[in-house]
Amino acid sequence: MERFKVEPGADPTGGVGSTAAARASELRQLPPTSRQQQQQGQQGQQQQGQQGQQGQQHQGQQQQGPHLLPNAPVEVPAAATIRHLHGCVPRGQQFQPSQQQQPIELQVAGVKFPHGLGIRKRMEEWLAKQEQPLRNLMPACDQLSIPLIVEDGGAGLAASANSAVGSGGAGPSSSGVGSAALPAHHQPPWVSAFRDHHLNPLLIRLNLSAKLGLTEQTRWGVPLPSEPVEPVGVEVRQDSRGRGWGLFATQAMKANTVICVMGGLAMAQQPDGVAFIKRGFGSLSKAVQQQLQERVSGGSVPPGMVGQVCWSFLAGSFRMAFPAGHEHGRAGCYPGLVPLELQMLGHGGLAAYINDPRVGAGCCRGAAAGEQGQQQQLGDDDVVDTANCLVVPVMVRGVPLPVLVALRNIAAGEQLFREYGNDWWSSQKEWLEALGHYDISPDTVLHGRR
Numbered sequence: 001m002e003r004f005k006v007e008p009g010a011d012p013t014g015g016v017g018s019t020a021a022a023r024a025s026e027l028r029q030l031p032p033t034s035r036q037q038q039q040q041g042q043q044g045q046q047q048q049g050q051q052g053q054q055g056q057q058h059q060g061q062q063q064q065g066p067h068l069l070p071n072a073p074v075e076v077p078a079a080a081t082i083r084h085l086h087g088c089v090p091r092g093q094q095f096q097p098s099q100q101q102q103p104i105e106l107q108v109a110g111v112k113f114p115h116g117l118g119i120r121k122r123m124e125e126w127l128a129k130q131e132q133p134l135r136n137l138m139p140a141c142d143q144l145s146i147p148l149i150v151e152d153g154g155a156g157l158a159a160s161a162n163s164a165v166g167s168g169g170a171g172p173s174s175s176g177v178g179s180a181a182l183p184a185h186h187q188p189p190w191v192s193a194f195r196d197h198h199l200n201p202l203l204i205r206l207n208l209s210a211k212l213g214l215t216e217q218t219r220w221g222v223p224l225p226s227e228p229v230e231p232v233g234v235e236v237r238q239d240s241r242g243r244g245w246g247l248f249a250t251q252a253m254k255a256n257t258v259i260c261v262m263g264g265l266a267m268a269q270q271p272d273g274v275a276f277i278k279r280g281f282g283s284l285s286k287a288v289q290q291q292l293q294e295r296v297s298g299g300s301v302p303p304g305m306v307g308q309v310c311w312s313f314l315a316g317s318f319r320m321a322f323p324a325g326h327e328h329g330r331a332g333c334y335p336g337l338v339p340l341e342l343q344m345l346g347h348g349g350l351a352a353y354i355n356d357p358r359v360g361a362g363c364c365r366g367a368a369a370g371e372q373g374q375q376q377q378l379g380d381d382d383v384v385d386t387a388n389c390l391v392v393p394v395m396v397r398g399v400p401l402p403v404l405v406a407l408r409n410i411a412a413g414e415q416l417f418r419e420y421g422n423d424w425w426s427s428q429k430e431w432l433e434a435l436g437h438y439d440i441s442p443d444t445v446l447h448g449r450r
Contacts (some may be wrong), residue, residue: 078103078114078265078272078343079280079315085291086447087264087318087344087352088236108399109212110228110263112347117266117337119399126398134397135221139214140205145395147333148191149201189421190323193390197407200256204405207258208394224396228349229261231404236353239415241385244443246415247353253410260351262320262391262402264344269321273341277315281307295448299440309438310445313431317446318345318352321423322402323393333393334400342402351404357385357417389418 081103084090104112106120113119130137137143187195211229214220233251238244253259267273281289293303296310322340324333334340344352388410394403404418435442 077280077283078267078276079283079346080285081265082284082288082346084346085288085295085314086346087348088350089346089348104265106399107226108224108396109226109261109401110230110349111261111342111401112265113399114265114267117268117340119266122336122398133221135217137220139209139212139220140202143214143220143397144205144208146201146204147393147395148188149194188324189419190390190392193387193407194392197255197390199390199392199405199407203256204258204392204403205394207256208261208396208403211258211261212396224399228263230263230349231260231351234259234350234416236350239355241359243355243359245353245447246355247350248415249410249412251412253406255406255408257406257410259389259404259406259416260349262342262344262351262404263347263349264318264320264342265347266322266340266342269339269341273319273343276343277312277319280315281311291448292445295444296438296440298444299435299438301438301440305438309431309434310440313428313435313442314445315343315345316424316428316431318348319343319424319427320391320402321421322400323391333395337400340400354389354404354416354418356420357387359385385415385417387417387419388414389416391418 103114105115105117106113106123127134130142132142134143209215213222213225231247233249233253234247235250236245237248239246267276281292284292289307292310292314293306296306301309320342322333322342324339342348388407390405390407391402392405394401410416432442435445
C-alpha cells in the first residue's frame with residue numbers, strides 16, 4: 001500500500017478519549033471550523049445508519065456530483081509529501097497539507113502515522129483499558145513502557161513477548177513483564193545493547209516523560225505533543241574520518257539521557273517501505289525531481305535513470321526500521337502491528353545526521369537510517385568508533401515511539417553514533433556501487449553540491 005487514506009480534520013495531537021464525555025471535551029477544544037466538520041461527520045454517520053448505507057460513504061460524506069466535499073477522503077502518495085531532499089528538514093519546508101490533503105492519522109512527537117496502521121485505534125484501546133482517568137496515571141510508571149525489557153532490576157528479554165507489551169503502554173506494575181530472560185543469542189540486538197550497558201528503564205521513562213511535557217501532576221493528562229522532540233546541546237559539523245556530516249554534542253550527556261525522538265514518517269516495511277524506494281521518485285513534485293537531477297548533473301547517469309539509481313540510494317539512506325524483535329518467530333515489540341519503519345527523508349530532524357560508527361566505502365553519509373543491528377564484519381582499512389546511542393522502542397499510551405538514548409556518558413565535543421545494522425548496509429551496498437559506476441558521489445546525492 002503505497003498510498004495513504006486522507007481524513008481531513010483528524011486531530012494529530014494524541015488527545016484521544018475513549019468515553020463520550022472525553023470526546024465531547026475534545027470537540028469543545030477544536031477550532032470552530034474543525035468542530036463544525038466533526039459535528040457534520042457525526043450527523044452524516046447517523047443519517048447513513050438510518051438509510052442502511054454501509055461501506056458506500058465515509059463519515060459524514062455525501063456525494064454531490066464529481067467534486068470532493070470537505071470531509072471526502074482522497075489518496076496521497078507518501079513521496080508526494082516531500083519538499084526537502086534530506087532527512088533533516090528545516091522549519092518551514094515541511095509538507096503543509098490543505099484541509100483535504102492530510103496524509104496522516106496521528107502525529108506524536110514528530111512521528112507521523114498514516115492511515116491504515118491503526119495507531120489511533122491502539123491508542124483508544126489503551127485508554128479504554130485504564131481503570132483510572134488519564135490525569136491519575138503517573139506517566140513514567142503507568143503511561144510509558146519499554147517492551148521486552150525486564151523491570152525487576154535487570155535488562156533482558158521477557159519470557160513472553162506477548163505479556164511483555166501487555167496493554168501497550170502501562171508500566172512495570174501492569175505490563176506483565178516476566179522475570180526470566182531468554183538466552184543472549186535469542187535477544188534482539190537492541191535488547192542486548194540495553195543489557196550490556198546496564199541502562200535503567202525507569203530513568204529513560206522519566207526522562208522521556210519530561211521531554212513530552214508530562215511533568216507535574218496537573219499535566220499528566222494533557223495531549224501528547226505533535227511537534228518533534230529534537231536534540232538539544234548538539235551541532236552539525238564535518239566528520240574527521242570521512243563520514244561526511246555528523247551530529248556532535250556541545251554539552252555533556254549522561255547515560256540514560258533521552259536525546260530525542262526519531263522523527264519521520266512511519267510506514268509498514270512491506271509493502272509501503274519497498275514501494276516508497278522503488279516508485280517514490282515518480283510521485284515527487286516536478287520541482288523536487290528537478291532538485292535531485294541538478295544534484296547529480298555532473299555524473300554520467302542517464303537522466304531517465306536518476307529515479308532508479310539516485311532516488312533509491314537517497315530514500316534507502318534515511319530509512320530506519322523500528323526496533324522490533326521479530327526474529328526467531330517472536331511476536332516482537334508490537335503484537336498486532338506489522339513490522340514498521342521510519343522514513344526520515346522529507347520528514348525528519350537533526351537525528352538524521354547521526355552516523356554509524358563504522359567507516360568504509362560509501363560511509364560518507366551524514367544521514368541516519370537502518371535497524372539497530374549487530375556489528376558488521378569490516379576490513380582492516382575500516383576505522384570503527386563505538387556506538388554511544390541506541391534507539392529504544394517506548395510505548396506511550398499505546399503508541400510506539402523510537403527514542404534515541406545515550407548508552408553511556410557522552411562528553412562535549414563527541415560525535416553521536418548509532419549502529420544502522422547489517423540489513424541497512426546490505427540493502428545500500430549495490431546502490432553505492434551503482435553510484436560509483438556513474439561517477440556520482442554519495443555525499444552529492446545526500447547533500448547537494450557545496
